[in-house]
Amino acid sequence: MKQKTQVAEIDRSLYDFRYDEDAADFLSSGITPEIIREISEEKGDPEWMLAFRLKSLEIYSRMKMPVWGPSVDGLDMRNIVTYIRPKSRMNTDWNDVPAHIKETFERLGIPQAERESLAGVGAQYDSELVYHNVRKEVAQSGVVYTDLESAMHDPQYAEIIRTHFMKLVPPADHKFAALHGAVWSGGSFVYVPAGVKLEIPLQSYFRLNAKGAGQFEHTLIILEKNSELHFIEGCSAPKYYEAGLHAGCVELYVGKHAKLRYSTIENWSKNMYNLNTKRALVEEGGRIEWVSGSFGSHVSYLYPMSILNGRGASAEFTGITFAGEGQNLDTGAKIVHNAPETSSHIDTKSISKSGGISTFRSAVTVHENAAGSRSSVSCESLMLDGISRSDTIPAMDIRTDKCDIGHEAKIGRISDDAVFYLMSRGMDEQTARAMIVSGFAGNVSKELPLEYAVEMNNLIRLEMTGTTG
Amino acid sequence: MANKQLNLLPAPTFSWLGVNGTEREIQDGFADDIVISGDSTNPAGIVIEHSAKIEISGGAQPRTVIMNLNAERATVRTAVHAGRGEQIKIVQIVTGGEIVSDLQADLADRAELELVQIYLNTADAVSGAEIRMNGRKAVFTSHIGYSLANDDALDLNLNIVQNGKKTESDTTVRGVLRGHAKKIFRGTIDFRNGASGAAGTEQENVLLLDETVVNKTVPVILCAEEDVAGSHGATIGQIDPKQVFYMQARGIPEAQIYEYLAQSQLGSIVRQIGDAETEAAVNRLLGRETADE
Numbered sequence: 001m002k003q004k005t006q007v008a009e010i011d012r013s014l015y016d017f018r019y020d021e022d023a024a025d026f027l028s029s030g031i032t033p034e035i036i037r038e039i040s041e042e043k044g045d046p047e048w049m050l051a052f053r054l055k056s057l058e059i060y061s062r063m064k065m066p067v068w069g070p071s072v073d074g075l076d077m078r079n080i081v082t083y084i085r086p087k088s089r090m091n092t093d094w095n096d097v098p099a100h101i102k103e104t105f106e107r108l109g110i111p112q113a114e115r116e117s118l119a120g121v122g123a124q125y126d127s128e129l130v131y132h133n134v135r136k137e138v139a140q141s142g143v144v145y146t147d148l149e150s151a152m153h154d155p156q157y158a159e160i161i162r163t164h165f166m167k168l169v170p171p172a173d174h175k176f177a178a179l180h181g182a183v184w185s186g187g188s189f190v191y192v193p194a195g196v197k198l199e200i201p202l203q204s205y206f207r208l209n210a211k212g213a214g215q216f217e218h219t220l221i222i223l224e225k226n227s228e229l230h231f232i233e234g235c236s237a238p239k240y241y242e243a244g245l246h247a248g249c250v251e252l253y254v255g256k257h258a259k260l261r262y263s264t265i266e267n268w269s270k271n272m273y274n275l276n277t278k279r280a281l282v283e284e285g286g287r288i289e290w291v292s293g294s295f296g297s298h299v300s301y302l303y304p305m306s307i308l309n310g311r312g313a314s315a316e317f318t319g320i321t322f323a324g325e326g327q328n329l330d331t332g333a334k335i336v337h338n339a340p341e342t343s344s345h346i347d348t349k350s351i352s353k354s355g356g357i358s359t360f361r362s363a364v365t366v367h368e369n370a371a372g373s374r375s376s377v378s379c380e381s382l383m384l385d386g387i388s389r390s391d392t393i394p395a396m397d398i399r400t401d402k403c404d405i406g407h408e409a410k411i412g413r414i415s416d417d418a419v420f421y422l423m424s425r426g427m428d429e430q431t432a433r434a435m436i437v438s439g440f441a442g443n444v445s446k447e448l449p450l451e452y453a454v455e456m457n458n459l460i461r462l463e464m465t466g467t468t469g
Numbered sequence: 470m471a472n473k474q475l476n477l478l479p480a481p482t483f484s485w486l487g488v489n490g491t492e493r494e495i496q497d498g499f500a501d502d503i504v505i506s507g508d509s510t511n512p513a514g515i516v517i518e519h520s521a522k523i524e525i526s527g528g529a530q531p532r533t534v535i536m537n538l539n540a541e542r543a544t545v546r547t548a549v550h551a552g553r554g555e556q557i558k559i560v561q562i563v564t565g566g567e568i569v570s571d572l573q574a575d576l577a578d579r580a581e582l583e584l585v586q587i588y589l590n591t592a593d594a595v596s597g598a599e600i601r602m603n604g605r606k607a608v609f610t611s612h613i614g615y616s617l618a619n620d621d622a623l624d625l626n627l628n629i630v631q632n633g634k635k636t637e638s639d640t641t642v643r644g645v646l647r648g649h650a651k652k653i654f655r656g657t658i659d660f661r662n663g664a665s666g667a668a669g670t671e672q673e674n675v676l677l678l679d680e681t682v683v684n685k686t687v688p689v690i691l692c693a694e695e696d697v698a699g700s701h702g703a704t705i706g707q708i709d710p711k712q713v714f715y716m717q718a719r720g721i722p723e724a725q726i727y728e729y730l731a732q733s734q735l736g737s738i739v740r741q742i743g744d745a746e747t748e749a750a751v752n753r754l755l756g757r758e759t760a761d762e
């Protein structure tokens with residue numbers, strides 16, 4: 001009888017623990033001007049930020065839900081609590097973090113990673129940063145890595161925040177960008193001075209513990225010319241029956257000849273709506289590299305955008321999406337070629353199983369002023385059963401003749417020929433199929449630092465068991 | 470007259486790209502009603518200058534229908550029914566002004582449909598086709614070519630729905646854009662659940678000859694079946710400078726090189742027409758474009 005490959009669901013047991021919420025202050029659910037004022041007061045916003053929040057709320061109220069992509073009908077904003085403050089202020093000493101929060105991040109391996117391989121760590125629990133620390137030698141090089149609120153109140157950085165905050169992703173960009181503008185809380189501010197090259201990464205980890213809540217962190221990174229940074233972002237939440245929402249925003253400014261790698265391992269629980277917006281502006285000769293693993297959430301809309309705004313700027317997006325039972329993950333990338341001789345490359349893989357829906361969606365636009373630009377897009381999808389779904393929806397909008405644009409996509413199942421080849425080398429069928437599926441995900445794991453590649457492989461846990469198919 | 474949404478992308482994407490569909494004013498009624506069924510004599514060609522409704526069915530023998538759409542303003546609706554084992558080839562040569570063309574085809578078991586579409590200097594053409602491959606082992610092959618210049622506009626939508634087991638589709642699109650020409654091509658291969666053993670490929674190659682052209686390409690694969698093989702590809706851009714250098718080294722003037730390469734871009738599509746007289750007419754039109762400039 002024919003044997004079918006069984007790829008296990010992602011093992012989430014590591015992430016499915018939670019603590020009582022009486023350790024936190026909740027605001028009322030829903031979104032009203034009163035709640036916005038309350039958040040603003042709680043955070044001690046400057047006047048311009050309160051005005052910005054209220055304006056964003058206006059935009060949110062009049063904008064419509066997207067008419068494309070997965071359904072978000074299960075998300076009732078009237079039931080979402082937009083601000084939860086843990087009863088702990090920001091700490092720079094790990095020992096000062098409350099025990100239950102400390103244990104959460106210890107179980108996720110964050111302090112250990114900081115000791116072993118990171119230049120700095122930020123940890124957000126629900127709506128607020130609870131810990132931020134950066135190695136002494138990194139701070140001495142002039143690198144700033146702090147929470148966004150602290151930076152906004154620091155006279156040295158206040159104006160930088162004001163001139164960059166939600167300029168790349170304006171609130172009118174889409175409904176959930178407007179929501180973010182209204183209720184954002186937490187997130188990181190990173191500033192790398194000209195010529196400084198960090199050889200080890202910084203990491204922020206976002207944990208949403210409360211049920212029926214939203215997390216709206218804002219990450220703002222500015223790289224001056226000739227600088228380099230690898231920033232890692234991790235996200236998780238325990239599973240609840242109530243819908244949760246993540247509508248974060250990431251704005252990256254990559255200066256002339258600077259290089260930024262932004263890696264994300266996203267593993268939200270399957271009750272979460274992950275409606276995140278990420279955007280990078282890259283100046284002359286600069287480079288942005290996105291490495292993205294999407295494994296969690298019930299529904300995802302996630303398409304990091306790279307705006308190549310200076311001659312010779314480049315972007316690379318490497319991503320993998322694994323959609324299992326109950327998941328509808330709509331992921332991909334957007335590239336805007338807005339200067340001469342810019343280049344981009346998108347390489348994605350997606351796996352669908354147990355009724356999961358995986359959609360690759362992309363947009364490559366080449367403007368009139370982008371002569372000499374090049375772009376290549378490659379996406380591959382693997383269907384592991386007949387009840388799942390995998391769609392590929394790329395688009396190209398080309399407005400100059402002096403360019404070379406290529407796109408290729410493939411969809412299919414595990415090749416019988418490849419299995420036969422490996423079996424002829426002495427492997428049993430299960431091992432052969434496991435090796436093929438592991439190799440399929442290799443484009444992302446080989447781009448991650450070793451310890452994160454190991455974490456990703458643990459996440460995928462491509463265990464093969466032979467059952468009758 | 471009524472405004473109607475046309476060429477809807479089966480799976481809509483980012484609204485700001487402007488590729489999810491288009492809207493046009495559609496004339497009411499049809500001036501001509503043409504039926505080509507099993508007992509009809511195969512016409513050498515149909516010239517369509519007004520709005521027309523055309524129904525084409527297969528027969529015992531393979532059938533070829535050549536349609537020449539050349540009108541200032543017309544709406545043409547074509548329905549194709551390819552029964553079990555029937556073979557139909559449809560050639561559409563589209564020139565002229567505001568043309569809206571819609572083709573709907575149903576393919577039964579082992580039916581074969583070949584579609585050749587060539588669009589030459591269409592001022593504002595909207596052309597949609599939906600091919601429903603419901604029968605087992607049905608085969609659909611399409612060859613689409615376009616040459617647009619000046620302010621020409623072309624909006625294309627090809628939706629191939631593969632329902633039947635072991636169905637096969639193969640689409641090749643080649644085009645040339647010059648001047649301020651604008652073109653959208655949406656090509657969808659839709660593998661439905663149950664279409665085990667199905668295969669579909671789609672490839673578009675676009676040659677851009679002026680910096681003022683606008684090209685939009687949206688190659689979509691929708692898949693709800695595990696046992697399928699689907700692929701699509703697109704290459705968009707300028708003439709390879711190495712090719713130009715090679716030909717220059719053989720004494721061919723640069724302007725002439727561009728014309729040769731532009732004409733050869735559509736050559737493989739024109740050769741699929743399979744009717745010497747029509748091929749000659751299309752080649753004359755392609756040559757005349759060169760002379761006009």
